[in-house]
Amino acid sequence: LYGVIEYFIDHKPKYHRYNVTTGKRIDLITLAKIINGLGSFKSEIKVIKKGLNYEYTANNKRLKAEIKNLEFTPHREAIKKLYNWYKQNLDKVDIKKFSLSNSCEQQKSLLIFIT
Numbered sequence: 001l002y003g004v005i006e007y008f009i010d011h012k013p014k015y016h017r018y019n020v021t022t023g024k025r026i027d028l029i030t031l032a033k034i035i036n037g038l039g040s041f042k043s044e045i046k047v048i049k050k051g052l053n054y055e056y057t058a059n060n061k062r063l064k065a066e067i068k069n070l071e072f073t074p075h076r077e078a079i080k081k082l083y084n085w086y087k088q089n090l091d092k093v094d095i096k097k098f099s100l101s102n103s104c105e106q107q108k109s110l111l112i113f114i115t
Contacts, residue, residue, distance in 0.1 A: 007067050014066055021058040022072040034076050038083045 004020050032045045064070060073081070086093065 003070060004063065004067065007070075011066075015062055018063045018066075019058040019060050020063060021060050022075075023057060023060040023064075024075075025057045026075055031075065031079070034079050035083070038080060039087075 001020060004018075029045060029047065032043075036042050036045065
């Protein structure tokens with residue numbers, strides 16, 4: 001995302017809207033497994049409805065046409081970087097903002113996941 005923002009600070013965009021995405025398919029179970037593999041806390045992954053719902057992989061043709069040498073960070077690497085950022089900056093994160101119900105259990109789960 002940083003490279004995209006940096007590019008458009010210095011260049012006038014041809015369009016008003018762009019999909020900033022790798023354009024590669026990835027399912028939610030795979031994302032959940034990547035996240036579960038990072039920390040010592042392992043969450044149960046529950047599949048409520050088996051099978052795939054409507055598949056949509058965002059189209060990034062406009063973005064790739066405009067920024068010729070754009071490279072995307074693979075999902076696993078990007079999630080790991082984000083995880084490590086939260087781990088290093090946990091003291092700066094207002095955990096209450098992560099919880100819809102502000103329940104202690106949800107906040108505790110977030111803390112266990114990150115640590």
